[in-house]
Amino acid sequence: MEISNLSDSDLLGRTKALVREESKMTQNVLEYLRVIELRRLYAKRGYSSLFEFCMKELGYSESSAQRRISAMRIIKNIPEAKVKLQSGEVNLSTLSQLQSFIRKEEASKSRRLNTEQKLELLSVIENKSQRECQKEFVKLSPEVAKQKENLRPVSEKLSELRVVTSNELVKKLEELRNLLSHKNKTNTLAELLEIIFDLALDKLVPKGTSAAEVKLKQGGERELSQPIIHNQVQGQHQGQHQDQYQDQYQDQYHDQYQYQDQGQDQGQDQGQDQYQYQDQSQDQHQGQSQKSPLVQKPSRYISVRLKREVYQRDEGKCQYTDPLTKRKCESRHKLQYEHIIPVALNGEATLKNLTLYCAVHNQLAAVNIFGAKKMNKHILGPGQAK
Ligand SMILES: [Zn+2]
Numbered sequence: 001m002e003i004s005n006l007s008d009s010d011l012l013g014r015t016k017a018l019v020r021e022e023s024k025m026t027q028n029v030l031e032y033l034r035v036i037e038l039r040r041l042y043a044k045r046g047y048s049s050l051f052e053f054c055m056k057e058l059g060y061s062e063s064s065a066q067r068r069i070s071a072m073r074i075i076k077n078i079p080e081a082k083v084k085l086q087s088g089e090v091n092l093s094t095l096s097q098l099q100s101f102i103r104k105e106e107a108s109k110s111r112r113l114n115t116e117q118k119l120e121l122l123s124v125i126e127n128k129s130q131r132e133c134q135k136e137f138v139k140l141s142p143e144v145a146k147q148k149e150n151l152r153p154v155s156e157k158l159s160e161l162r163v164v165t166s167n168e169l170v171k172k173l174e175e176l177r178n179l180l181s182h183k184n185k186t187n188t189l190a191e192l193l194e195i196i197f198d199l200a201l202d203k204l205v206p207k208g209t210s211a212a213e214v215k216l217k218q219g220g221e222r223e224l225s226q227p228i229i230h231n232q233v234q235g236q237h238q239g240q241h242q243d244q245y246q247d248q249y250q251d252q253y254h255d256q257y258q259y260q261d262q263g264q265d266q267g268q269d270q271g272q273d274q275y276q277y278q279d280q281s282q283d284q285h286q287g288q289s290q291k292s293p294l295v296q297k298p299s300r301y302i303s304v305r306l307k308r309e310v311y312q313r314d315e316g317k318c319q320y321t322d323p324l325t326k327r328k329c330e331s332r333h334k335l336q337y338e339h340i341i342p343v344a345l346n347g348e349a350t351l352k353n354l355t356l357y358c359a360v361h362n363q364l365a366a367v368n369i370f371g372a373k374k375m376n377k378h379i380l381g382p383g384q385a386k
Contacts, residue, residue: 026092027085030072037072043364046320046327070096078118089126094133098125101137104144161193205316302337302349310337310354320361334359342369 006014033050036042042053054065071092075082084090090098098121106112113121124140125133137145150162177187180195187195302310318329338357341347357365 023086023088026068027082030068030075033068033072034076040360040364040367043320043360044322045325046322046329048318048329048331048333048358048360067092067096070099074099074102074118078115078122080119081122084122084126090122093130094125094128097130097133097137098122101141101145105141108141108144205311299349300343302354306349306351306354307337309351310356313351314356317356318358318361319355320357320364329358329361331358331360336362338362338365342366345369 003011033054036053037050042050042057045053045057047053047056050069051065054060054069055062058065060068071081071085074095075085081090081095085092085095102113102118102121121140124136128136134145151159153159173189173192176192176196180187180192316332316335318331318335320329321327335356335358338355338361339347339349340353340355343349347353
């Protein structure tokens with residue numbers, strides 16, 4: 001029967017049945033996403049995160065992908081959330097809000113909340129709207145709940161970036177503005193950020209590979225020792241910043257390795273492989289062991305020159321390619337110099353044996369070589385491997 005010909009009560013009854021069906025389907029999708037994440041299937045298919053996979057492979061919008069991944073993660077951590085989702089006491093949006101609050105709360109306290117604390121928070125959001133949930137979170141932890149980051153395009157060439165930051169950072173920005181004030185007109189915040197980003201990129205990107213330096217080699221005038229302000233390559237750089245921001249954004253919903261990553265980020269050299277199968281003591285005494293005639297394994301050391309060659313050849317992008325679909329990752333996030341044949345298996349630091357991989361594909365490569373069980377133990381820590 002045509003929908004328009006249904007009686008009022010039939011119309012309502014059937015709509016409610018469809019909504020129940022829709023909700024059931026969504027819960028099924030969450031289950032499937034959990035297994036996809038567990039198998040790192042998104043990485044195998046050439047995506048640098050589950051978030052990117054959900055948008056580009058499954059066709060979800062940014063917010064729909066985020067809600068589903070957040071809900072899936074929280075159900076993984078506290079199975080009681082699934083029961084409440086089924087009963088309708090919470091929904092995807094409020095679960096996603098809760099996950100975001102937990103993540104920020106844990107980051108601000110530098111420790112994980114225990115199951116009891118999470119269950120308590122779950123009970124706080126029961127039968128509440130998003131607005132009511134936000135109010136509850138503000139009551140519990142005003143500083144954390146008000147943290148909000150936002151990046152949205154406002155035109156083809158411009159984006160709006162909104163962040164909540166500490167007053168110390170504001171002071172630093174003012175200090176920088178004062179330092180630069182004798183040279184230029186008063187710099188806007190956006191100009192200050194661009195200077196900071198350029199300086200950071202100049203320091204972090206291997207020398208001789210940044211777009212401005214390439215331009216310099218092609219007849220530019222600026223001295224290399226001067227800070228590089230990429231006015232000439234603004235469009236290109238803007239894209240790069242957006243990529244990086246986007247990746248960070250994606251990371252918010254990819255917290256499986258968050259704590260591990262935070263630890264490793266501190267002082268992590270771009271040239272270091274993230275997962276090393278030599279024991280710590282061996283690494284610490286690498287200098288000595290290099291000289292020792294007893295050591296058989298090749299050195300992990302990669303010269304600056306070699307790094308530059310690899311970086312240039314791989315165009316500063318992850319080179320992982322899905323063997324099935326031929327999709328190439330091309331992420332610029334957390335790039336690492338990957339030994340194709342690992343050092344632990346006597347792979348050497350040569351141009352042929354090195355490639356650029358993002359952190360996700362570095363992990364996938366290690367899983368493929370060393371096995372998921374060993375890698376999960378390594379990534380998640382003893383006792384947490386699944
Ligand atoms: Zn990648």
